[in-house]
Amino acid sequence: MLFCGAALAALVTITALRLDGGGAETVPAAGPAAVDSTVCIAPTEYMRSHHMKMLDKWRDEAVREGERTHVTPDGRRFEKSLKTCLGCHSNNRMFCYMCHLYANVKPTCWNCHLSPIEIPPQ
Amino acid sequence: MNQQRREFLKRAGLAGLAGLGAVAGIIPTFALEKTDPSVFSNRPVPGATRWGMLIDTRKCRDGCDECVAACHRTHNVPDFGDSKNEIKWIWKAPYEKAFPTSSRQFGSRNLDGLEVLTLCNHCAEPPCTKACPTKATFRRWDGIVAMDYHRCIGCRFCMAACPYGSRSFNWLDPRPAIETYSPDYPTRERGVVEKCNFCSERLVKGLQPACVEACRGKAITFGDLNDPESAIRTMLAENETVQRKPELGTLPSVFYII
Numbered sequence: 370m371l372f373c374g375a376a377l378a379a380l381v382t383i384t385a386l387r388l389d390g391g392g393a394e395t396v397p398a399a400g401p402a403a404v405d406s407t408v409c410i411a412p413t414e415y416m417r418s419h420h421m422k423m424l425d426k427w428r429d430e431a432v433r434e435g436e437r438t439h440v441t442p443d444g445r446r447f448e449k450s451l452k453t454c455l456g457c458h459s460n461n462r463m464f465c466y467m468c469h470l471y472a473n474v475k476p477t478c479w480n481c482h483l484s485p486i487e488i489p490p491q
Numbered sequence: 492m493n494q495q496r497r498e499f500l501k502r503a504g505l506a507g508l509a510g511l512g513a514v515a516g517i518i519p520t521f522a523l524e525k526t527d528p529s530v531f532s533n534r535p536v537p538g539a540t541r542w543g544m545l546i547d548t549r550k551c552r553d554g555c556d557e558c559v560a561a562c563h564r565t566h567n568v569p570d571f572g573d574s575k576n577e578i579k580w581i582w583k584a585p586y587e588k589a590f591p592t593s594s595r596q597f598g599s600r601n602l603d604g605l606e607v608l609t610l611c612n613h614c615a616e617p618p619c620t621k622a623c624p625t626k627a628t629f630r631r632w633d634g635i636v637a638m639d640y641h642r643c644i645g646c647r648f649c650m651a652a653c654p655y656g657s658r659s660f661n662w663l664d665p666r667p668a669i670e671t672y673s674p675d676y677p678t679r680e681r682g683v684v685e686k687c688n689f690c691s692e693r694l695v696k697g698l699q700p701a702c703v704e705a706c707r708g709k710a711i712t713f714g715d716l717n718d719p720e721s722a723i724r725t726m727l728a729e730n731e732t733v734q735r736k737p738e739l740g741t742l743p744s745v746f747y748i749i
Binding site for chain 2: 428432433434435436437438439446447448450452453456457477480481482483487488
C-alpha cells in the first residue's frame, strides 16, 4: 500500500505555469497534492481533542491573513483548508458525523461547506 | 453484551476501518482533493498587490451572459427565480443604471440599450467595510474586499453602505436553489450577505477569475494594478477608461472602456 502511495505521489505534478488568458499575470499554479492517508498533520490523540481549535486557527489565518501554509514539526507542508482534512478523511464519509453524533455536538461547518456526504464520490 | 462478542465487534470494526484506509491511500477522491501548498507564499505583504479588472464593453457581446453563468456556477450562487430574493455576484445592468451620474445630454447613440457588466468594485476606500460591525467584510492584503461568512451576522449595514448594489442577502436557505454544487467552493447559509470575491480561491491557485476565463470575447482583463508592467496597467495607460461613481471617492478597482 505504501508503495502504491509513493507511486501516486511521483505521478503528481507539483507546479505548472499558466499562460495568460485574458491578458493578465502569470502566477505559479498549485496542483493537487498526493493523498497519503497513513499520516495526519498531528498525532491522532491531539487531533481528536484539538481539531476544532486547529480548524478555527487555520480559518482565521487563511481567510484574514492570507497565511495558507501549515508546516508540521517534521517539515511537511499542508494547505490550511478544510479540503486538506477531507482529502483523506472523506474516504470514510461518516468520519465527522460518527463522533459528533455520539458526543451530541452540532458544529455549523456543514451549513456552508459541502460535507463528504453531499458530494458523491467520483 | 457478552464481553467476548464485544471484543469481536470492536476488532471487526477496526479491521473494516483499516480496510477503508487502505483503499484511501490508492484511490484519491477528486471532489475534495488536497492542494499542494508549495507555491503559496508564506505570509503576503499587505499592499504589495492590488488586483483590478478592466471591462471593455466594446467587446462584450449583447445577450451573452457566459461570465455570469460561470461565476454563479463556480461559487454556488443560488437562483431563486425572483428579483426579491435574487443573489448576484456579477450581472449586466443598463448603462444609465451602472453610470447614473454620467452626463446623458446629447449622449452618444452607442449608449442606447447598452448593457454593462457590473460586479463588486473592490474599492480602495470601501464604505462597506467601515459599516460592518463584526469586520466580517474587510479589505484584504491584495486589495480584494472579502467576506468572512463565518463572522457575518446578517445586519445588512454593508448593503446600505455599498453605493453599487453589489451585495445580496440570503433571505432563504440558498442550498435548495443551487442546481449543481461546485465542490471547489462552499455555499452560504440563510442570513448572511454575499458578493463577488474576485475569485480569491482561484487566484491562490494561479488561475484567472472564472468570468475572465469564461469570456469568449476577451472583454475582461484582470491583473495587478500596482505593477506598472502588467497588462491591465498597459491597457489603462493606452485607453480612456471610467469608473463607476468616481465622485464618491471609493476608488474602485474595476475600470470600464465604454
